[in-house]
Amino acid sequence: MKEFLNFINGEYVKNVSGKMFDDINPVNGQVIGKIYEAGRPEVDAAVAAAKAALKGDWGRISVVERAKLLDAVAGEINRRFDDFLQAEIADTGKPASLASHIDIPRGAANFQIFIDTIKSTATESFNMRTPDGKTALSYGVRVPRGVIAVVCPWNLPLLLMTWKVGPALACGNTVVVKPSEETPATATLLGEVMNAVGMPKGVYNVVHGFGPDSAGAFLTSHPDVNGITFTGETRTGSAIMKAAADGVRPVSLEMGGKNAAVVFADCDFQVTIDTLTRSCFENAGQVCLGTERVYVERPIFEKVVAALKERAESMKPGLPFEKDTKIGPVISKEHQEKVLGLYKSAKDEGATIVTGGGVPDMPEELKGGSWVQPTIWTGLPETATVVTEEIFGPCCHISPFDSEEEVLGKVNANRYGLATAIFTQDISRANRLAHQIEVGLCWINAWFLRDLRTPFGGSKQSGIGREGGVHSLEFYTELRNVMVKF
Ligand code: NAD
Numbered sequence: 001m002k003e004f005l006n007f008i009n010g011e012y013v014k015n016v017s018g019k020m021f022d023d024i025n026p027v028n029g030q031v032i033g034k035i036y037e038a039g040r041p042e043v044d045a046a047v048a049a050a051k052a053a054l055k056g057d058w059g060r061i062s063v064v065e066r067a068k069l070l071d072a073v074a075g076e077i078n079r080r081f082d083d084f085l086q087a088e089i090a091d092t093g094k095p096a097s098l099a100s101h102i103d104i105p106r107g108a109a110n111f112q113i114f115i116d117t118i119k120s121t122a123t124e125s126f127n128m129r130t131p132d133g134k135t136a137l138s139y140g141v142r143v144p145r146g147v148i149a150v151v152c153p154w155n156l157p158l159l160l161m162t163w164k165v166g167p168a169l170a171c172g173n174t175v176v177v178k179p180s181e182e183t184p185a186t187a188t189l190l191g192e193v194m195n196a197v198g199m200p201k202g203v204y205n206v207v208h209g210f211g212p213d214s215a216g217a218f219l220t221s222h223p224d225v226n227g228i229t230f231t232g233e234t235r236t237g238s239a240i241m242k243a244a245a246d247g248v249r250p251v252s253l254e255m256g257g258k259n260a261a262v263v264f265a266d267c268d269f270q271v272t273i274d275t276l277t278r279s280c281f282e283n284a285g286q287v288c289l290g291t292e293r294v295y296v297e298r299p300i301f302e303k304v305v306a307a308l309k310e311r312a313e314s315m316k317p318g319l320p321f322e323k324d325t326k327i328g329p330v331i332s333k334e335h336q337e338k339v340l341g342l343y344k345s346a347k348d349e350g351a352t353i354v355t356g357g358g359v360p361d362m363p364e365e366l367k368g369g370s371w372v373q374p375t376i377w378t379g380l381p382e383t384a385t386v387v388t389e390e391i392f393g394p395c396c397h398i399s400p401f402d403s404e405e406e407v408l409g410k411v412n413a414n415r416y417g418l419a420t421a422i423f424t425q426d427i428s429r430a431n432r433l434a435h436q437i438e439v440g441l442c443w444i445n446a447w448f449l450r451d452l453r454t455p456f457g458g459s460k461q462s463g464i465g466r467e468g469g470v471h472s473l474e475f476y477t478e479l480r481n482v483m484v485k486f
Helices: 040-055 063-079 081-092 103-120 157-170 185-196 215-220 234-245 269-285 298-313 333-348 404-412 427-436 469-476
Strands: 002-004 006-008 011-013 020-025 030-036 125-129 135-144 147-151 174-178 204-206 227-231 251-254 259-263 291-297 352-355 375-378 395-401 419-423 441-444 477-485
Touching (some): 040 147, 040 174, 040 215, 063 081, 063 157, 063 185, 081 103, 081 157, 081 185, 103 157, 103 469, 147 215, 157 174, 157 185, 185 204, 227 469, 234 251, 259 269, 269 291, 269 395, 291 298, 291 404, 298 352, 298 395, 333 375, 333 395, 419 427, 469 477
Parallel strands (some): 002 030, 147 174, 147 227, 174 204, 259 291, 291 395
Antiparallel strands (some): 006 204, 020 030, 135 477, 352 375
8 A cells, every 4th residue: 555745855754643544546446545644744844844945055056957957857757657657547547548648748848848938038128317317227037936835636636736836946936735635646756756856855845635724724824835826626716815815925826617619510520529529528527628518500519419429428438558448537436426416417407418427337346436427418508507517527518509699698608717619610700709708718629739838827717817938937936126227
């Protein structure tokens, strides 16, 4: 049985309370590890180590030296690719084909992309005449914010954690990471990587535990934390924002969504169905950018429903390393119950169940896992629970529309505003709509295609702030103005 320790000041440490909780494999429900829950003493020690590191070697090295270290981190993740893959898969049960293409490579890339950004981004400067006839030159310098708390979800554990740790370190900060209680493994393993490349002690720290009354709340309310970056549910983001208000700390929040896809009759049908299959069902629907509402122009409505049904039914559930496995379980029994509860509400509210709606029949040894069927509904009103609430499961509601105006109104009538995908060959119409849909990210004839230099984040209740490329610098540094008179 594996043990997951906290990683503080370059060392793996247990805890003073002796409290541990289980790490469960969602494929079969078996306990695969014990996690040492960090209490206040461990969180205090981690924040103190991160604060001290700012004044030590880390605070003194040049950007070029920092860049070399981060490049080495990426190299070491790639060198230990299989260890990271095994760790991520044991925690999440996701297919190896997915994790080896997305989670682990992006985890490494997140350390490289921001090196170039930090090295090549200029700061502003202004020249002016002073009243006494002299000159004043102002210029900006970017300084690290200090200790950054990084609070992470379980759906893409390494990818989303490094998406924050990469730029935070590139900008010269130190971090204390609180991984999800469901997925402790890759954040813990990254400690070994940090030590292997010679990262100064205290730059990267990990504390394990839950949210309220546990490591998450202790960390986000800690007075020596200078900024909090969070990915997770909107409700949690709201609690974190309240904690950040004490001490007036900045927050960057990447939160929930209820993303729509808009399919016009002139779309490239094959591209659209291929893409929708991924956006609705990939990672068992546990992708913040995933599609849960599909709006289809009436002439091709039935055709899209039939094609997506066929695809949903071809998503074979199974063990992560089996070649024909297309879908894994959802993260936990608790999440399975939530998703199945929403499946039931769709039925109760009068949905036509096109496919799925329950638990797949699994072999005996996997029956203890948290499996759910890919599910498609039609026929619900826009006010139905599964059309308005985030489900975070492999499912979608498909409804027909007749005009651009109508579909725009429906897409925007939701409290979330994370992402949309539009499918059409009429590029003017696509661009016109993209400008009006209230989201942070809009794809045209694509989904989850990312250029890491571009802004990432949500509108409305999906988030505050943008990260990615130079936008990450806005959060992870403070801009100081220097004026010299001569
Ligand atoms: P969650 O909000 O339950 O938990 C996220 C993290 O916050 C966990 O580490 C948890 O322990 C911690 N936490 C919980 N309560 C806390 C508190 N009061 N104080 C401090 N920390 C606390 O989210 P989840 O269930 O792990 O992830 C799924 C959610 O994440 C979905 O809503 C999904 O849309 C969202 N998400 C958003 C993005 C994005 O980029 N916008 C990306 C991935 C996931």
